Amino acid sequence: MGVSPPNVYLALGSDGAAFIDTGFNNAEDINLRMDYLKTVGNPPVTAIILTHKHPDHMGGATSFQKVTGAPLVSSPIEKEIIEAILKNQREHPKSYYSVKHGDTLNLGNLTLEFVHGPGHTMGSMAVFEQKQKALFTGDTILGFGTTAINPDDGNMEQYLETLESFLNYDLSFILPGHGPMIRNPQAKIKELIQHRIQREQQIISSLQEGAKSLENLFKEIYTELDPRLHNQARSQIKSHLVKLENEGRAIFRSEIYEIAKQYKV
Numbered sequence: 141m142g143v144s145p146p147n148v149y150l151a152l153g154s155d156g157a158a159f160i161d162t163g164f165n166n167a168e169d170i171n172l173r174m175d176y177l178k179t180v181g182n183p184p185v186t187a188i189i190l191t192h193k194h195p196d197h198m199g200g201a202t203s204f205q206k207v208t209g210a211p212l213v214s215s216p217i218e219k220e221i222i223e224a225i226l227k228n229q230r231e232h233p234k235s236y237y238s239v240k241h242g243d244t245l246n247l248g249n250l251t252l253e254f255v256h257g258p259g260h261t262m263g264s265m266a267v268f269e270q271k272q273k274a275l276f277t278g279d280t281i282l283g284f285g286t287t288a289i290n291p292d293d294g295n296m297e298q299y300l301e302t303l304e305s306f307l308n309y310d311l312s313f314i315l316p317g318h319g320p321m322i323r324n325p326q327a328k329i330k331e332l333i334q335h336r337i338q339r340e341q342q343i344i345s346s347l348q349e350g351a352k353s354l355e356n357l358f359k360e361i362y363t364e365l366d367p368r369l370h371n372q373a374r375s376q377i378k379s380h381l382v383k384l385e386n387e388g389r390a391i392f393r394s395e396i397y398e399i400a401k402q403y404k405v
């Protein structure tokens with residue numbers, strides 16, 4: 141967990157280029173990125189790909205479009221909400237299409253493949269570059285720390301399924317939405333899955349001792365945490381609890397969670 145600037149990527153092929161995420165709607169940052177485009181020969185930009193709906197990833201979308209003329213591209217699940225966020229910024233994209241899992245974008249010597257990856261948000265999308273075996277993961281995998289799974293925005297079960305599905309790709313590296321490149325993708329993905337399984341186990345063990353409120357679980361599990369991260373930590377626990385509830389393993393009653401009878405030990 142933590143806060144670091146969002147990464148903006150340019151996939152540069154022989155027949156064109158595509159941005160993957162745009163960063164915030166911040167004129168200074170946007171100008172820097174457009175200047176960078178000139179330094180690589182001002183290639184035609186064929187798509188502005190948005191990994192998900194959070195403003196640090198799509199805020200600059202319309203500004204990128206004004207300069208490049210390229211269409212916005214996202215999962216169909218988040219197209220409407222992204223359009224609404226842009227409308228709030230008093231911006232209306234001229235062209236915007238959605239892609240489904242397995243669709244590809246050809247940039248000549250590079251091909252980008254879109255990968256449905258819900259969990260951090262319900263319409264999160266990763267992008268697989270087949271030649272260099274690179275996976276752009278948005279916020280689904282970060283260069284450091286743990287991805288926020290907020291139960292109002294995302295889903296822990298789907299997040300774990302997404303991580304498992306990433307193991308099916310032959311990857312050389314991961315290009316995350318924040319933080320540095322990950323050069324040991326398989327190990328990193330397995331570590332992230334393991335981390336969530338351990339956290340879930342910790343919650344189950346704690347509830348086996350007796351029914352508890354979210355606040356009590358939080359205090360037990362996160363004993364030394366920067367106060368700025370407390371709310372995010374609470375929502376991580378909540379996401380695990382929602383998963384356990386959906387699976388029938390935990391019950392939520394009068395603000396208290398308890399282990400379902402048949403799972404009590």
Ligand SMILES: [Zn+2]
Nearest residue numbers: 192194260279
């Ligand atoms: Zn995000």
